[in-house]
Amino acid sequence: MIPSVLPTYARAPLTFVKGEGSWLIEADGRRFLDLGAGIAVNVLGHANPTLVAALNEQASALWHVSNLYNIPQQQALADKLVDATFADTVFFTNSGTEACELAVKMARKYWYEKGAPERVNIITFDGSFHGRSAAGIAAAGSEKMTKGFGPLLPGFVHLTFGDLDGVTNAIDAETAAILIEPIQGEGGIRPVPDAELKALRQICDDTGILLILDEVQCGVARTGKLFAHEWANVTPDIMMVAKGIGGGFPLGAVLATEEAAAGMTTGTHGSTYGGNPLACAVGCAVMDTVNTPEFLADVNRKAGMLRQKLEGLIAAHPDVFEEVRGTGLMLGLKCKALNADVVAASYANELLVVPAADNVIRLLPALNITDEDLAEAVTRLDHAAMAVAKG
Structure with a gap:
């Protein structure tokens, strides 16, 4: 029997009930750090005042x-x-x-x-x-x-x-x-x-x-x-x-x-x-x-910081990641491992990333994400890469 919602999506087994800034809360209470922002939609995070x-x-x-x-x-x-x-x-x-x-x-x-x-x-x-x-x-x-x-x-x-x-x-x-x-x-x-x-x-x-x-x-x-x-x-x-x-x-x-x-x-x-x-x-x-010089400058500052951390992540996991691509806070990690495996391992570490073509995972955080949340995201991505490397 066909579901009441037309089954055109291969959805992740996650159900979010609340959002706070760069965080999403699952129905079971787990808190996920969101580097997808609804596929580049939530530019100011969740429930922005x-x-x-x-x-x-x-x-x-x-x-x-x-x-x-x-x-x-x-x-x-x-x-x-x-x-x-x-x-x-x-x-x-x-x-x-x-x-x-x-x-x-x-x-x-x-x-x-x-x-x-x-x-x-x-x-x-x-x-x-x-x-x-x-x-x-x-x-x-x-x-x-x-x-x-x-x-x-x-x-x-x-x-x-x-x-x-x-x-x-x-x-x-x-x-x-x-x-x-x-x-x-x-x-x-x-x-x-x-x-x-x-x-x-x-x-x-x-x-x-x-x-x-x-x-x-x-x-x-x-x-x-x-x-x-x-x-x-x-x-x-x-x-x-x-x-x-x-x-x-x-x-x-x-x-x-x-x-x-x-x-x-x-x-x-x-x-x-x-x-x-x-x-x-x-x-x-x-x-x-x-659309202010201050906001745009801060996006560029965060982008530089994130890119630097991602380059370090690639160096630490050369069997998992190949290169970082993109501009600003529209970045992609080209994977050597299957990007679907990296996405799944990220979910297991309560981190949301978005798959794309060419075996890439997209990192599309809220533009006002904090420095602390960016650092935490890279830490969780590091843990995900270690899990993928272990198989």
Whole structure:
């Protein structure tokens, strides 16, 4: 008999009932140190007082009205994002998957309005992850994502990650845009080098096509900049955001320049829940907290400390770990042992880490994690590695 919850997840045998900062409390009372943050979502930890206050204040006033009406909290968050980024305009969604759908529509509508409706193809890269919708799985293109779900949405050209020559050769009269994550998350914490991101921007400038960045996982201060592309000193035309922007409340967004968004006029897109008062009140509190020089500097300081400790961990366990990857507090440990074994051993040491492709475990802590909790996390990871080494 099928369970009442559709069985599409291979869940860990853990049931958390309460969160406090970087800690989660299991139903049996065990306390787990959380280096997953709900897969890079809980950027300010669990039950953050600032976010709780923002949510409670808004919940006691107004939850939902729909986008038939003006929403002051939505306008406030859009203004914050526009002021802080390359963007001229923002559309709010409930998730990164929904953001992907709009980014694809926006790029294609841009060319339609410019009199080139044949320009529909979007270049993407292996190892990518852009959500589980029809557009998202077609964009990623991997058999794991697409098997059994055909016919796939056409209009995506899949290239090898890091193949700049391939990009140049793939662009033709039907190309609309390039879509890429500045750091692949699900793909194994694979950063796009700054020089390559600059080259992609230049290719787009030279050919007139759009650059779409998926910062759903790497954005919102996770890398020590508000958005990861800032490290390369480039800007996209369209950007997908979600996860961290809501601090745990479902919220996503598409940010765009006025030019890129020119085709998205009244009636071309919509959302019942997107940008509702509750979500945007929390999003405003997140932005006010993370988008300060002091907060970002502290993320970078912690990232340096954690990376140094992880390098020591690799040296101590060369049969378990191979290398550390990533930027800021979006780090991955490439494993020599099976990453699933490291994840399981971490659970046994009451530490939560997140698996990824390429035999990597992801370390995605809350951005305000304390130094003491970071040190404790590495100690527990050390114990997990010893257990794996013993078999």
